[in-house]
Amino acid sequence: MRVCHTLHQLSSFPVYSCAFLSSDELVLGGGGGQSRTGVKNKLRLYKAIAHKSLEQLDELELDKGEDLPMSMAAWPETKRVVCGINSSEEALKITSNQNCRRYALEDNKLAFETSANTLAVNTEDDDYQKVTVLSPDGSLVAVAGKHDLALLQFPSLEPVADPVHLEKGEIYDAAFSPTHLVLVTTVNLLVYALPAPSPASTSEKAAGKQRASALELVQQVDRPNLPGKDAGSSFRAARFHPQNPNILYTVINTVPPRTRTKNSPRRAFICKWDTNKWKVTNKRQVSDKGLTCFDVSANGKFVAYGTGDHTLGILDTQTLAPLSTILKAHELPPTVVRFNITSDLLVSGSADNTIRLVSVPDNLTAASWSSWIIVVVTLLVIIFAVIAQQMHLAAY
Structure with missing residues (x-):
C-alpha cells in the first residue's frame, strides 16, 4: 500500500538520533561530530503534524568540542530526553566524561538538567x-558504548547495577521487557534479569539513590541459522513487542562469502522470537544490504526499518509481511527510524541533512492484505482464462 510521506530538508544538520516527546513533538540530535567540519552539534525541537508539516521550535547548540548526540530516548510523561554526548577534550582535562545527559522541555525550550x-x-x-534505551515504565535507562553497559535509574541517572563489560563481540543495542534486559551484541543476545530494588539507607532514599548490584545473566542466545550461504551473521538491533513481552524482534545482518566472481549480497533479516523458548518463530529477508536502523510501533502493529541502499520499509508485526516500501528515502543510508507515541507517524533521519515524515494509517495492515488478495484473485482469473483458451484451441 502507498503511504503519504514527505522529505524535509534541514539546514546543515546531519541527523543521527531522534525521539518523540508527544505525538507531534520531535527532538532531533545531529551535527558534524568532534571533527572540525564546521557543522555544529545540536539538539533541535520540531513540531510535526502528519507528514507535510515540520516547524522548528527550538535549537540547543552544544559546547565547542563536544560530540554529537548519537543515541537518544524520551519519556513523554515528564517531557524529558536522555542522550549520549561525549565531553570535549578541554572538559576531560578537568573532570570525567559526562556522556549521559538529561534534558527537559519547558515552554517549548530544551534545557540541560544533569549528566x-x-x-x-x-x-x-x-x-x-x-x-x-528506556524501560517500559520509565524507571530505568540502559546506556552503552562498544563494550560497556550501564543500567541507571531514570530520571536521576544513578547506577542501579554494576556495569557490564563485554569481553567478546561489540554492543549494538539493548531492549527492555518488564522483567528483563536484552543486551544485543554482534555474537549473541545476553538476557539479564532486572534487579529488584535493594534496601537503601535513609540518606540514599532522600537522595533518590539505590544500591547497585550485579546483573544476573539468565540466558545467552546464539545467532540462528539463516537460509542461504553466508560467511556468518551478526545481531544489530532488538525490540520487544510492546503488548507482549514474550515476543522479541531482532535484526540480523549477514556477512557475504568471499568469491572470485561478483560480490555476494549482504543480506538482512528480521526475526521474530518466542522468548519463552528462545526460538525463532518467523523470519523475513528484507534487503540485500545491511539494515541500519529499526523500530517497533507502540501499538504493536508495525515494524519499521532502514537499509544500506537508502530504503525505508514497514512490516506487519504478526506475519512480517511487507506493508509499505519507500525506495531512495534519502540520499544516504537512514541513521534512525522512530514511530511517534500514537503510532500514526514515522520519522526517518539521515546524515544527508534530511528527515522523512511518513503518515501511517491505522488500517495499513488490513489495506495491504486487501491489496494482496486483489492481486492474487486477479492472477488466478488470468491463469484460468489462459487455461480455458488453450483447452478451447486444443478442442479444434
Whole structure:
C-alpha cells in the first residue's frame, strides 16, 4: 500500500538520533561530530503534524568540542530526553566524561538538567554512547558504548547495577521487557534479569539513590541459522513487542562469502522470537544490504526499518509481511527510524541533512492484505482464462 510521506530538508544538520516527546513533538540530535567540519552539534525541537508539516521550535547548540548526540530516548510523561554526548577534550582535562545527559522541555525550550559518567574516552579508542534505551515504565535507562553497559535509574541517572563489560563481540543495542534486559551484541543476545530494588539507607532514599548490584545473566542466545550461504551473521538491533513481552524482534545482518566472481549480497533479516523458548518463530529477508536502523510501533502493529541502499520499509508485526516500501528515502543510508507515541507517524533521519515524515494509517495492515488478495484473485482469473483458451484451441 502507498503511504503519504514527505522529505524535509534541514539546514546543515546531519541527523543521527531522534525521539518523540508527544505525538507531534520531535527532538532531533545531529551535527558534524568532534571533527572540525564546521557543522555544529545540536539538539533541535520540531513540531510535526502528519507528514507535510515540520516547524522548528527550538535549537540547543552544544559546547565547542563536544560530540554529537548519537543515541537518544524520551519519556513523554515528564517531557524529558536522555542522550549520549561525549565531553570535549578541554572538559576531560578537568573532570570525567559526562556522556549521559538529561534534558527537559519547558515552554517549548530544551534545557540541560544533569549528566553522568558511564564511559571513559581516550584518543586511542573512539568510544561513544551508541545505545540509549528506556524501560517500559520509565524507571530505568540502559546506556552503552562498544563494550560497556550501564543500567541507571531514570530520571536521576544513578547506577542501579554494576556495569557490564563485554569481553567478546561489540554492543549494538539493548531492549527492555518488564522483567528483563536484552543486551544485543554482534555474537549473541545476553538476557539479564532486572534487579529488584535493594534496601537503601535513609540518606540514599532522600537522595533518590539505590544500591547497585550485579546483573544476573539468565540466558545467552546464539545467532540462528539463516537460509542461504553466508560467511556468518551478526545481531544489530532488538525490540520487544510492546503488548507482549514474550515476543522479541531482532535484526540480523549477514556477512557475504568471499568469491572470485561478483560480490555476494549482504543480506538482512528480521526475526521474530518466542522468548519463552528462545526460538525463532518467523523470519523475513528484507534487503540485500545491511539494515541500519529499526523500530517497533507502540501499538504493536508495525515494524519499521532502514537499509544500506537508502530504503525505508514497514512490516506487519504478526506475519512480517511487507506493508509499505519507500525506495531512495534519502540520499544516504537512514541513521534512525522512530514511530511517534500514537503510532500514526514515522520519522526517518539521515546524515544527508534530511528527515522523512511518513503518515501511517491505522488500517495499513488490513489495506495491504486487501491489496494482496486483489492481486492474487486477479492472477488466478488470468491463469484460468489462459487455461480455458488453450483447452478451447486444443478442442479444434
